[in-house]
Amino acid sequence: MPLPLAAASLAPGLTLAMTGIVKTFPGVRALDAADLDIRAGEIHGLVGENGAGKSTIIKILGGVYARDAGDILANGEVLAGGAAADMHAIGIRIIHQELNLVDHFTVAESVFLGQERTDRFGGLAKRRMRREAEAFLRDVLECPLDGQTLIRDLGIAERKLVQIAAALIDGKARLVVFDEPTAPLAAAETGRLFNAIRNLKARGVSILYVSHYLGEIVDICDRVTVFRNGRHVAVLDAPNPTRTDEIITWMIGRQLDDLYPAAAVRTADGIEAEPSFAVERLGDGRSFADVSFSLAKGEIFGIAGLIGSGRDELVDGLYGLRPPATGRVTRAGRPIRLDPALAVQSGLVLVPRDRRRDGLVLDLAVTDNINLASLDEVSTAGFRRERRANARATRLADLLDIRPRSVGTRAGLLSGGNQQKVVLGRWLAAEAEIFLLDEPTIGVDIGARAEIYRLVRELADGGATVIVSSGDAAELIGLCDRIAVLVRGKLVEIVRCGEISVDGLIARTTDAAGQRVAS
Amino acid sequence: MTAFALPRFVAPLLRHSLILILIALLVFFSIQAPAFTAPTNLLTILESSAVLLIVALAMTLIIASGGIDLSVGVAIDFGAVFALIALKDFGAPWYVAIFAALAGAALVGAFNALLIVGLGIRPFLATLGTFFIGSSIQRIYTDGGGPIAFRRMEQGFRDLAAGNIAGIPMEIVIAAVVLVGYYLLLERTNFGQRVHAIGLQPRAARVAGIRVGRHVAVVFILAAASCALGGVILAATLRQFTPLAGQSYLLDAIAATFIGASIHPRLRPNVPGTLLGVLFLGVVANGLNLLGLDFNLKSALSGLILVGALALAGLRGRAG
Ligand SMILES: Nc1ncnc2c1ncn2[C@@H]1O[C@H](COP(=O)(O)OP(=O)(O)OP(=O)(O)O)[C@@H](O)[C@H]1O
Ligand SMILES: [Mg+2]
Numbered sequence: 001m002p003l004p005l006a007a008a009s010l011a012p013g014l015t016l017a018m019t020g021i022v023k024t025f026p027g028v029r030a031l032d033a034a035d036l037d038i039r040a041g042e043i044h045g046l047v048g049e050n051g052a053g054k055s056t057i058i059k060i061l062g063g064v065y066a067r068d069a070g071d072i073l074a075n076g077e078v079l080a081g082g083a084a085a086d087m088h089a090i091g092i093r094i095i096h097q098e099l100n101l102v103d104h105f106t107v108a109e110s111v112f113l114g115q116e117r118t119d120r121f122g123g124l125a126k127r128r129m130r131r132e133a134e135a136f137l138r139d140v141l142e143c144p145l146d147g148q149t150l151i152r153d154l155g156i157a158e159r160k161l162v163q164i165a166a167a168l169i170d171g172k173a174r175l176v177v178f179d180e181p182t183a184p185l186a187a188a189e190t191g192r193l194f195n196a197i198r199n200l201k202a203r204g205v206s207i208l209y210v211s212h213y214l215g216e217i218v219d220i221c222d223r224v225t226v227f228r229n230g231r232h233v234a235v236l237d238a239p240n241p242t243r244t245d246e247i248i249t250w251m252i253g254r255q256l257d258d259l260y261p262a263a264a265v266r267t268a269d270g271i272e273a274e275p276s277f278a279v280e281r282l283g284d285g286r287s288f289a290d291v292s293f294s295l296a297k298g299e300i301f302g303i304a305g306l307i308g309s310g311r312d313e314l315v316d317g318l319y320g321l322r323p324p325a326t327g328r329v330t331r332a333g334r335p336i337r338l339d340p341a342l343a344v345q346s347g348l349v350l351v352p353r354d355r356r357r358d359g360l361v362l363d364l365a366v367t368d369n370i371n372l373a374s375l376d377e378v379s380t381a382g383f384r385r386e387r388r389a390n391a392r393a394t395r396l397a398d399l400l401d402i403r404p405r406s407v408g409t410r411a412g413l414l415s416g417g418n419q420q421k422v423v424l425g426r427w428l429a430a431e432a433e434i435f436l437l438d439e440p441t442i443g444v445d446i447g448a449r450a451e452i453y454r455l456v457r458e459l460a461d462g463g464a465t466v467i468v469s470s471g472d473a474a475e476l477i478g479l480c481d482r483i484a485v486l487v488r489g490k491l492v493e494i495v496r497c498g499e500i501s502v503d504g505l506i507a508r509t510t511d512a513a514g515q516r517v518a519s
Numbered sequence: 520m521t522a523f524a525l526p527r528f529v530a531p532l533l534r535h536s537l538i539l540i541l542i543a544l545l546v547f548f549s550i551q552a553p554a555f556t557a558p559t560n561l562l563t564i565l566e567s568s569a570v571l572l573i574v575a576l577a578m579t580l581i582i583a584s585g586g587i588d589l590s591v592g593v594a595i596d597f598g599a600v601f602a603l604i605a606l607k608d609f610g611a612p613w614y615v616a617i618f619a620a621l622a623g624a625a626l627v628g629a630f631n632a633l634l635i636v637g638l639g640i641r642p643f644l645a646t647l648g649t650f651f652i653g654s655s656i657q658r659i660y661t662d663g664g665g666p667i668a669f670r671r672m673e674q675g676f677r678d679l680a681a682g683n684i685a686g687i688p689m690e691i692v693i694a695a696v697v698l699v700g701y702y703l704l705l706e707r708t709n710f711g712q713r714v715h716a717i718g719l720q721p722r723a724a725r726v727a728g729i730r731v732g733r734h735v736a737v738v739f740i741l742a743a744a745s746c747a748l749g750g751v752i753l754a755a756t757l758r759q760f761t762p763l764a765g766q767s768y769l770l771d772a773i774a775a776t777f778i779g780a781s782i783h784p785r786l787r788p789n790v791p792g793t794l795l796g797v798l799f800l801g802v803v804a805n806g807l808n809l810l811g812l813d814f815n816l817k818s819a820l821s822g823l824i825l826v827g828a829l830a831l832a833g834l835r836g837r838a839g
Binding site: 340357360384430 | 707708709710712713719720722725726727729730785787
């Protein structure tokens, strides 16, 4: 493999020991004497429920937060400080859970932000940076991108890869921390990322890998630490698929019986009787065309497809964020205008894939976020009634088990899974009828995921129509009644869930299968 | 979000430091210039801050929605001139003149809304355009910028500046009413809540079903209309229309809003903060005046206060 990473093989992997780490935020003890121990050159997994403290310990490792107590040893030496610059200097690189790219920068500028290459006159070596950024993305991350593309024109998966490239391009990484890197990625991109991670390992770099996808953890990790309530509760050697249940039990403190709920009534056969929601030959003239399907009340309908299959654009189109150019959508037989405000009014709601940007107003309290779409119901003549608003938010926080329970907390401070529950809570508050769920369980821990699946099934059993767009084939098969497969903007087939395996669905979403279906 | 936080107790101190500084200034001025604490002088401070408060509140609403308005001066002037035309050319009673002022200024806001919401121009540039156009219209209308006097102004209208209610000067009453109105609007209504959401994260607001464009349009129109009351007070005080007079409030209004935002826990524009910002600027101007110091010092000190407030806010962000 060429250029940048070659340098990394010169720097041996870091051995890192964190002991007794404590970190308190106002009202929350995020880390409570937690230990984490990473050996040189290993891929170390870190798992735990939402809010267990994974991101917090990583931010301490990256110098974003100062620890209240505890020691950090790097290659056996105690680190006195812990500022971001110190951590960077010893080769720690963090791929944070949150995307932190600037919208109007190019790919090349983003990769080299803060570490710009200069020419011999001290000017920016733009051409060289573009070349190196493109080469790195293409060769190491297997993601060919034009270095001139603006970040805002990239999908969330591509942004993630740009973020990773920015952290690794200097070739001085000795410990790379990935905080839920695959959350926005589809199966194929995940595969590419794993190749890159194994590549780093082969060069002796140590890896800390955080994910809620336990399948990935047992697949790629050499050892796994489990966090629970801000402490390490177990370290497992040689994880493998047979130990997944063991990991889950350590994580949530009990056994998880069924991830996916059984339907009270599977309605897949009653569809033609009374379509509650029908899409007719919808197209946006670019990313998807000629998409048709019709859904019954009580049905959970999946949309499968790779990045670039038009899945994201279709969801945005259905909600009116980017109005489609052709075709129409009907509800109970009547055509509707696609516009978010009208949609919400009529009970068609979206849980967006990027919840931090589109789902929540991060700076507002949980109460405000939950009530935001139905403020009229917690007010009198347009004036807010704090008590009513709080009561309703608290009721939903209880129902969804949002932690911490205090609804005055700023939404931006919640852990990923809890943020997702807040968005769901908003639409429960608004008493929606048709739910568009876009990647509903990204970054959500396995216990909370089971709860969300149960909730979705309850909604459907109660007569709601649910559309789930997801890159996670297992999730679609476990949750949905039927699944539409999108390949390159075309809906190639609609499959019944009982009739297809996870691998079968993945195969159908890839090009090869698409061509087979088409021929 | 940095590794080395300041000690815990620093945060609350920083948060209230602006109020502490204001108190310190009050004490300083009252020792240095005994006339400062005279009731009549304190009333003067409030009186002379009335117009700025009204304009700064409008600015607060706009900044809370994520925008900025460089054309508030035009709205003030249009308010004044529409009121004057109603009085002078149509012999309208004072309340009709106020209505004309509101309508004239709302026109300015509607034009901004058209540019921003209709044509998608960014608020900074859209309102800059409105400022240029509006200023030019005033010069043309006044044949080059001379004031239009109206000495025989109806008493009812003059009372808007010269009158009082229970001894409280009318300007202060008007500003207080606007203050309460804006407080309720921004901090207590659903509309205000939505405006904050739009200002913070417009995309998330849209996904939540909020009609972002409509709200932004209302914000600009409402803000401009309320600036008209400033214009009315100016016209009634001076008994004339002075072209481009409103412009002098623009920068102070922005400064007051940001000084006010700096006391908010999360640095958001807010109505009580804006009141504090306006009082700050008013006290400084008045105090310097009494000390007989160069009036030009006032801008420098206002600038220092603004920068100081923002610096304190920055420190506080670190103290978490
Ligand atoms: N800056 C902050 N201020 C206050 N509380 C915080 C802050 N950051 C995190 N927390 C709280 O600390 C706890 C641990 O959060 P953390 O983000 O580390 O969880 P996590 O294990 O990464 O969860 P997830 O899997 O959902 O990402 C949570 O209760 C969270 O709400
Ligand atoms: Mg996390």
